[in-house]
Amino acid sequence: MKKYFLLLTILAASVITGSKAESQTLADYFGEEETISAEPSGIFRGTRFGSGQSVETTPAGELHLLIQHRFGTVTNGLYDLFGLDLATMRLGFDYGVTNWFSASIGRSTFLKMYDAGVKFALLKQSDQGSPISISFGGSVMVNTMRNYFPANNDNLLQKSIIGGELIAARSFGAVAGQLSQNYVYRRFDIISGSSDSWLATGLGLKIRISKRVDLTGDYYISLNDNTFASANPWSFGADLDTGGHLFQLYFSNTTGLNAFSSPYLASGSSNGSDLFFGFNLVRVFYP
Amino acid sequence: MSLKRTISRKILLVSFLGFLMASSLFSQALLEDRNVEIRIFSEAPLENIEALTNTGRSVFNKATGEVFFEVSIISFDFDKKLMKRHFNEQYMESDKFPKATFTGYLKSSPTGSFNLFAEEFVAEGDLTIHGITRKVKEKARLRVDNNKVSGYASFKVKTADYGIKIPSILTRNIAEEIELTINVNYKEK
Numbered sequence: 001m002k003k004y005f006l007l008l009t010i011l012a013a014s015v016i017t018g019s020k021a022e023s024q025t026l027a028d029y030f031g032e033e034e035t036i037s038a039e040p041s042g043i044f045r046g047t048r049f050g051s052g053q054s055v056e057t058t059p060a061g062e063l064h065l066l067i068q069h070r071f072g073t074v075t076n077g078l079y080d081l082f083g084l085d086l087a088t089m090r091l092g093f094d095y096g097v098t099n100w101f102s103a104s105i106g107r108s109t110f111l112k113m114y115d116a117g118v119k120f121a122l123l124k125q126s127d128q129g130s131p132i133s134i135s136f137g138g139s140v141m142v143n144t145m146r147n148y149f150p151a152n153n154d155n156l157l158q159k160s161i162i163g164g165e166l167i168a169a170r171s172f173g174a175v176a177g178q179l180s181q182n183y184v185y186r187r188f189d190i191i192s193g194s195s196d197s198w199l200a201t202g203l204g205l206k207i208r209i210s211k212r213v214d215l216t217g218d219y220y221i222s223l224n225d226n227t228f229a230s231a232n233p234w235s236f237g238a239d240l241d242t243g244g245h246l247f248q249l250y251f252s253n254t255t256g257l258n259a260f261s262s263p264y265l266a267s268g269s270s271n272g273s274d275l276f277f278g279f280n281l282v283r284v285f286y287p
Numbered sequence: 288m289s290l291k292r293t294i295s296r297k298i299l300l301v302s303f304l305g306f307l308m309a310s311s312l313f314s315q316a317l318l319e320d321r322n323v324e325i326r327i328f329s330e331a332p333l334e335n336i337e338a339l340t341n342t343g344r345s346v347f348n349k350a351t352g353e354v355f356f357e358v359s360i361i362s363f364d365f366d367k368k369l370m371k372r373h374f375n376e377q378y379m380e381s382d383k384f385p386k387a388t389f390t391g392y393l394k395s396s397p398t399g400s401f402n403l404f405a406e407e408f409v410a411e412g413d414l415t416i417h418g419i420t421r422k423v424k425e426k427a428r429l430r431v432d433n434n435k436v437s438g439y440a441s442f443k444v445k446t447a448d449y450g451i452k453i454p455s456i457l458t459r460n461i462a463e464e465i466e467l468t469i470n471v472n473y474k475e476k
Contacts, residue, residue, distance in 0.1 A: 006298075026355035027390050029319070029346040041372060059368045211377045243373070243457045284369050 043125060043133055043171040044178075046246050046282050047094055047102070049204055050218030050235045051254055051262045055133045055169040055178060057121045058096035058104075063285040066092040066106065070255035070278035083277060090257035104139070108257050111148070115141040115258050117163075125170060138164040141260050149190060158188040163259030169204070178204035182220065184260055189227060198228035198263050206239075214239040216248070220263065229263035248280040316350035318436055318473035325358055325469050329462040336370065336461065338363040345471050349436060352393040352401030354410065356469070357386050378451050384418040393427060403431060410440060416449040436473040441466065 044054040047064065058064055072086030080086060092106025092115070100121045107114050117139030125133045141161040143149075149159060162185050169178035180202035189196050204218040217236040222229050235252035255276045256262030323343030329336040343358035360381035365371040375381040391412010395405035410427040413420050427440040443464040446453055453461045 025390070026346050026348065026353055027357075027388070029317075029355060030344050030357065041375075062368065211380070241373075241377075243454065243460065284367075286367050 043169050043176045044206060045214065045239050045241050046248065046280075047104075047119070048248065048280055048282070049178065049206070050216055050237075050250065051233050051252055051256060052180065052182070052202060052204075052218065052220070052259070053119070053135075053137055053165055053167060054204070055121075055135045055167045057100065057119045057135060058094045058102035060096045060099045061286060062096045063287050064094040065283045065285065066090070066094065067281045068092070068257045068278070069280075070252070070257060070276050072255075072276065073274040074251075074277055075274055088255050088257065088261075106258070108261060110255070110257070110261050112144045113141050113258065113261065114144060115139050117259075132168050132170045134166070134168045136164075136166050138162070139259055141258055149188065153188045161186045161260045165202075165259070167202075174208040176206040176208075178202070178206075178218075180204070182259070184228065184263065186228075186260070192227060196227050197224070198226045199223045200229075200232075200263065212241045216250075222263070233263050244283065246280075246282040246284075248282070250278050252276050252278060315475075316348050317346055317476060318349055319346045319476055320344070320471045320473050323356065323358065323469060323471045325363075325467065327363065328466040328468070330466075331458075331460050331462045333459045336365070338365045338371070338374070340364065343469070343471075345473070347393075347436065347438075347471075347473050349403050349473075352395070352403075352408075354389070354391060354393055354412075356389040356471075358388075359386055360384070378446075378453070379417055384416075387414075387416045389414050389423075391423075393429070403429070403436070406430070414444070416444065417451050419449045421448060434475055438471040438473070439469065441468040443467070 042056050044056050047054055047056050047058055048066070048068075068090040070088050072080060072083030074082040076083065088108065088110040090106050090108040092104055094102055094104040096102045102119050104117045104119070105115070117137060119135055119137040121133070121135045123130045123132060123134040125131060139162070141163065142156065143159045143161070153159075163183065165180050165182045167178060167180040169176060182200045182202055183197065185195065185197040187195050200220045200222045202218060202220045205216070207215045209215055215236075215238050217234070219234040220229075220232055222232055231253060233252070233254040233256070235250045235254070237248065237250035237252075240247040240249070253274060253276070254262050255278065256264055257278075321344050322341050323345050324339070324341045325343045327338045340358060340362040342362045343356060345354065345356045347354045360379045361375055363371065363374065365374065389410070389412060391410055392399075393401060393408040393410050395402045395408050406428055408427045408429060409424055411424045412422070414423045423442075425440055425442040427438060429436055429438050443466050445464050446461075447463065453463070
């Protein structure tokens with residue numbers, strides 16, 4: 001009798017122990033197996049950064065309307081409202097053909113310049129994938145000012161400018177850095193009467209200071225002797241992401257809004273650089 | 288062989304069997320689904336917003352009614368990619384709070400007991416969204432079909448209850464109460 005009672009107790013104890021061993025809370029059931037990997041989310045909030053391009057292309061199916069302004073020099077003071085009276089503007093559209101290829105068109109008031117470009121994303125930074133993002137962009141710009149070119153050189157080819165950039169960027173959490181190699185070639189310069197070009201390395205830095213605001217800054221180092229840039233172009237400012245619009249605000253030493261005019265209008269004078277305020281407004285549509 | 292040895296061996300055998308029995312009984316009661324469909328829906332004057340995922344995970348103990356759900360916030364897909372980005376970066380902060388979970392019990396009667404074959408239940412437990420946990424009680428339904436159990440629940444949550452801030456200019460675009468709909472199909476492991 002005692003023997004069986006003992007056996008029963010042991011059996012009961014084992015059953016309880018057995019069930020306890022399996023009864024980890026259900027919350028631990030799946031363990032830490034991570035099944036969802038994040039798709040690349042983009043390093044920068046938009047396709048433009050500072051005075052130039054960011055490494056991002058437009059996501060597939062998105063149409064971006066870009067309204068870009070740069071105002072006159074703030075150093076002239078109140079008379080022309082710190083440069084607000086003198087503005088150059090670019091109106092443009094970017095469209096994401098695929099997640100890796102986007103196209104853009106636009107028109108700048110400076111030199112009444114039309115531009116068209118493409119941008120290819122070659123690599124995108126992601127957690128399990130590439131450590132950096134790389135893109136390649138190219139654009140063509142045409143100066144359509146009347147009575148600007150001598151009669152002999154007033155054809156489309158002579159009035160064209162081409163620009164290209166190879167951009168690489170990496171995000172380190174709240175901070176991101178961008179490195180770019182830029183090249184602009186102008187077929188006919190009315191001053192020298194021949195072609196000229198600009199080769200430069202661009203450096204960009206972005207610091208995210210809140211869910212919706214990034215601080216930005218860029219600097220381009222001219223690498224060749226050229227008639228384009230009287231000073232290395234730079235800018236600093238902030239990107240503000242509201243619900244449906246991206247505002248990019250800058251102070252810069254250049255008023256340029258496309259690959260050509262950015263270095264071309266960079267200025268610096270011996271008693272301090274001119275400072276220009278500008279902003280980009282980007283609105284996303286899903287046509 | 289001595290009597291003592293025989294008895295100790297018997298005890299060992301019985302304990303082992305008992306242990307095995309209990310373990311297998313327990314695991315047989317667990318059903319899982321690794322493709323839970325979850326839909327979130329916001330209805331507001333200016334627009335309706337919908338997002339879907341089918342990679343939610345759930346485990347359910349059909350003997351006790353204990354249930355667990357988890358879903359990865361970045362798995363929700365939107366029609367507009369920018370919306371998904373804002374959802375993750377500005378509202379859900381999914382880099383800080385990558386998952387939403389529910390841990391609790393299905394109860395089929397006011398006394399709190401559980402009967403797998405009742406059709407209407409109340410899911411009672413802890414719902415954690417955006418890092419904030421609240422006790423909830425929501426209606427749920429189960430349907431049993433051989434050894435497959437399917438479940439359905441639809442209820443609303445207030446964004447403010449979980450610390451999700453909607454800027455005042457967007458109150459006509461994003462509703463204060465979001466509707467969650469869950470469809471789960473459990474199978475044995």
